[in-house]
Amino acid sequence: MSKAVYQDASPPPYTESTQPSHEGVPPYEAPSFGENADGSKTIQSSTKFPPVLNGYFQWKLTRTFHLGPSAEERLFAVTTHANLMSSKPLIELHDGSTNEHPIMATVHADKWGRTRPATITLPARAGSPHVGSIEEQLVPGSSKSSMSASSTWAFEIDAKDKSSSRERFEWRSSHGKEIKDLATGVSHGWKLVWVSGPGSGVGGSRKKRVAGYSSDGLEIVAIIAHNASFSITKGFRFAFMGAGLTGTLGEVWEIATLSSALMLWYIDAQQTAAASAVAASA
Structure with missing residues (x-):
């Protein structure tokens, strides 16, 4: 795998508070939208991760933050790197609550951020469901110009059943109902659709589907x-x-999905921080 360089950018500005970190944090709860098209409920039994994870940050600036269902239960660590001269991956997802735990996945993205393919790598580790390293491409969709950020990212991955063909998924920028239901007061995010899945024929406008x-x-x-x-x-x-x-869909898919989501969030966060800095200096 070729090594990439990254645009030098500081992490998002974190607002320090005098309140304990668990203040105002909702309890661990499964998402309320696990309902199928026929009205039946989805049985929740994700393989590696809880159904819902929040990103929690430290009291001081650091390149490591944590994932967990609540502030009191931070289960996984994430380390970020965004330096022009660094060959380190943009995202490192750890199988544990510190950056000393084994790495589950890395995401390498080049300095153009959201206009060129990124590489998701799942290294072999003790207890992993795969033998050897897995490497997949996260490919941005076309944009109006070569410098514009893509609003879609796609990847393919082997299905849990090895006799099945590879499955294709696509991240899409979204302001839809699912985003608003997940985080109150938030209207922007990303949704992952199963492109090669069975489909449903229940699409259409937001009001109808x-x-x-x-x-x-x-x-x-x-x-x-x-x-x-x-x-x-x-x-x-x-x-x-x-x-x-x-x-x-299996543990490998879950890890690739979460690590790619982290990349999209982090690049968005960097761009928001950069825009805020420009506005403040104007």
Whole structure:
């Protein structure tokens, strides 16, 4: 795998508070939108992660933050790197609550951020469901200009059943109902649709289609929503949906999905921080 360089940017500005970190944080709860098109409830049994994860940040600036269902239960650490001269990955997802725990996945993205393919790597580790390293490409969709950020990112991955063909998924920028339901007061994020999935034929306008499906009738299997402000308590909220909640897509898919969502959130956060800095200096 070729090494990439990254645009030098500081992490998002975190707002320090005198309140304990658990103040105002909702309790651990499964998403309320695990309902199928026929009205039946999805059985929630995700393989590796809880159905909902929040991003929690430290009291001081650091390149490591944590994921967990609540502020008191921070289960996984994430380390970020964004330096022009560094060959380190943009995202490192750890299998544990510190950056000393084994790495579950890395995401390498070049300095153009959201206009060139990124690489998701799942290294072999003790207890992993795969033998050897797995490497997949996260490919941005076309944009109006070569310098514009893409509003879609797609990746393919082997299905849990090895006799099945590879499955294709696509992250889409979204302001839809699923994003708003996941994080109150937030209207922007990303939804992951199962492009090669069975589909449903229940697409259409937001007012007409069934919750949990895209306008073209594809099932939404994961979402990530931005916090309205990059505060010390929560920077984002992530959730599995539909088939993503059942465990049928497997642990490898869950890790690739979460790590790619983290990349999209982090690049958005960097761009928001940069825009705020420009506005402040104007």
